[in-house]
Amino acid sequence: MHDQLVKAQFDGLVSIELFNEANRGRIFVEIDSRDMITIKHRAVPEHLKNKQIYSPEYPYKQVVACPKCGKILSGSASRGKMGAYYPAYHCSRNGHYFCVPKPEFDKTLEDFVRTITVKPEYVDDIIAAIAELWRERQVKQLEANQQRLEYCQSLQNQIRATVDRMRIVTSETALTYLEEDIISTENELAKLDKEIANQPNLQAEFDQVLQYAKYIL
DSSP: OTTOOBOOSSOOSSOHHHHHHHHTTSEEEEEOTTOBEEEEEOOOOGGGTTOOOOBTTBTTTTTSBOTTTOSBOEEEEEEOTTSOEEEEEEEOGGGOOEEEEHHHHHHHHHHHHHTOOOOHHHHHHHHHHHHHHHHHHHHHHHHHHHHHHHHHHHHHHHHHHHHHHHHHOOOHHHHHHHHHHHHHHHHHHHHHHHHHHTOOOHHHHHHHHHHHHHHHO
16 A cells, blocks of 8 residues: 555644635545545635736726737836836737836826716716625625634634644754744744735725716716
């Protein structure tokens, strides 16, 4: 049974149930009726990768299409030779390169929006569409925050499980590694807490957007 995990004769430092609970399914240990062990891994959810699509600094990225290929533009700042940063919207897919400095891009788009006129009979429909999109965004934010809170709970469970192990471990080397695990988990917890605390107030933003929409329409 080369490379095959088997159940040992002695109990582990923590139970399998506690291990699985602490890892919240990211790593899951399963033992069948023959005491054969299977370890399953789950990919990290997208919301935990800190992959932010909307950015207040680049509000039009992932929104406006590239005129070369039709795919959505990215937004970021490149660093020049003298250390200065140059924000821009850009696209480099399929062998082409399109780039417009952010100030120029913003002004062009804002000037275009100012030229748009809406017939009075369509104003209510547009306001309703904006409200619906904002509600969808609020729902997604609530779901992401709930997942973050659940992940925080799993990290706290990991810390408790590690502390329980430290009570029965006598090796100084093992204790050092366990302490490092706790520090790493606490850092991840602090990062998650910061993400949750920095979530925008979508209701307040919506009120501002609604007022602005009514003003320009």
